[in-house]
Amino acid sequence: MELLNNLSLGFGVALTLGNIGYCFIGVLLGTLIGVLPGIGPLVTISMLLPITFGMPPVSALIMLAGIYYGAQYGGSTAAILVNLPGEVSSSVTCLDGYQMARRGKAGYALATAALASVIAGFIGTLAIATLAKPLSAWAIEFGAEDYFGLMVMGLVSATVLSNGDLAKSLGMVMFGLLLGLIGTDVNSGIERFTFNVPELADGIGFSILAVGLFAMPEVVSNLGQKETREVFTAKISGVMMSWAEFKAILPPSLRGTTVGGLFGMLPGVGPTVSAFAAYMVEKKVSKDPARFGLGAVEGVAAPEAANNAASQTTFIPTLTLGIPGSATMALIFGALVMYGVQPGPTVMVRDPQLFWGVVASMFVGNVMLVALNLPLVGVWVRLLTVPYRWLFPCIIMFCAFGNYTVNSSVVDVYVCAAIGVLGYVMAQLDCPPAPMVLGYVLGPQMEEYMRRALLLSGGDSMVFLRSPLSLFFLVVAALLLISMSIPAIRRKKHIVYEEKSEAEAKA
Amino acid sequence: MFGHSFRHKDTLAGIVFVLFGTLAFLIAQRYPAGTLLDMGPGYFPRALSALLVLLGLGIMARGLRTGGAALATWAFRPLLILTLSMVLFGLLVERIGLVPAMVILIFTSSAAGREFRLREVAVLTALMCLFSVAVFVWGLGMHFPLFAWGF
Known part of the structure; x- marks a missing residue:
């Protein structure tokens, strides 16, 4: 009953004309960038951050969320028609989706992807609505030391589970934590690491860091590669499916949703691994596994359902515990902090409108996505042929000008360029940017909670081990670190990622 | 042999971490560290940058020992x-x-x-x-x- 009340509160927010508009812009942009090769949700969200600062937080979040899950939809279109995943998470869809298209069943494949996605979207959103409340209820009575422990666990779990070298990810976290300290210290008023540049007194802006770390390196490395694309131009027919066809895709969609929904809640796993896991499950369950890779419809339905379910449920740890589980979530998390909303257990109590508004907007957005994707598929197909040389100057312009508009400060533009160079160098050295953003966002808060906990305990550093909650978080963090240092588990993790890249290579 | 190792990702990443960590540690000397009870603005940065240097040294050592992956071409x-x-x-x-x-x-x-x-x-x-x-x-x-x- 309470769920219904909450949802109706949410729909009250999501269904205002303005927010419907923002939701539409979000899913439209999401589909667009999902289809366009070489530009993904990370780049888009970081580019748009400067614009969102003038918007109410709930509208901004509705739009950013729309971009995120919309991109998962659009990514499948490119995967099926061009055999090129618009998003990494759609790479699994390439395997059977493109084969279906080659066998003249492009329409059925597209419809399957859309329907599986919307089923997963609905269930995933329902999961957020039902699970978020109990998860955050126990987290409200946190002390300063517990928050510190929670942040340590969040940082560690995101690094451990992310697709990257553990030591380098940890290094990036610390690097990010240090970057987050740039600016005026709130307790003493001393300016730290500002090099006497007055513009740095408030620290490096979040959108500057995001653009520098995600957009710039992406563009540079794309330009360093050769552009090869082969567009599948056959006519698409049969986007309407029969009842029998629908019955064939329903069970794999539901299985995919379950797999994706569960995986999405784990920090660092996200849509890509979920889609891959769902594909594996389907292959195991199938009576005739030999069909996979040759245009099996289950091979489209399950991973598409999984990556959408996962992209919804990744919001759960972000919004309830304040632990962003993926790079995109780290961006959304950082944006929330910049809007003055503290993501975490208190969001639902302090900003119920924000939380339930965003959840309700996901229902609205999922409906819009089906309407956008199926009848308009012809438009998106044509967009597939847009060359990258038209796109990247626009991205760079958004990076430079967008960040200039935030404070009308040219120093921001220079800092952004510098971070772009740093970001590219780190990416070349296989140091993942997401842990750095996480560290940057959590740095000032971690310091503050550590200070406060030590002050309240009279300088006793054992306070972190005495509070049961804090102890629990720290033990989990330690266990994660230890487990990742054990060769057997590390190898297992590598196998998962290797099989995934094999699947991508095959695609 | 030594010069060759510098073309590996691990070695270079370690060096970058050590450089930035050392820089941050040196700059942080200018801020009062305070005590555990009353942490000054220099406490957290010093601890962090020291950790970063240690980690960077570890990554560097690993790179020098095992070689690690070679660098991709730079654009x-x-x-x-x-x-x-x-x-x-x-x-x-x-x-x-x-x-x-x-x-x-x-x-x-x-x-x-x-x-x-x-x-x-x-x-x-x-x-x-x-x-x-x-x-x-x-x-x-x-x-x-x-x-x-x-x-």
């Missing part, structure tokens, strides 16, 4: 052109106005691509200028001098 040209075009935009935007600075930004950054087709870039520039003026200046009501020729 120096796009990196240089794009960075310079952003710096140029920063230098120009308040001197010659938003629209001219943006025209220069899009033209210079387009040069980072493999192909540069003058007509396409011109159309793209016109569209992007119109779009950004429409969104930021007319839509969001921000005030920027669109044209200013006073150097």
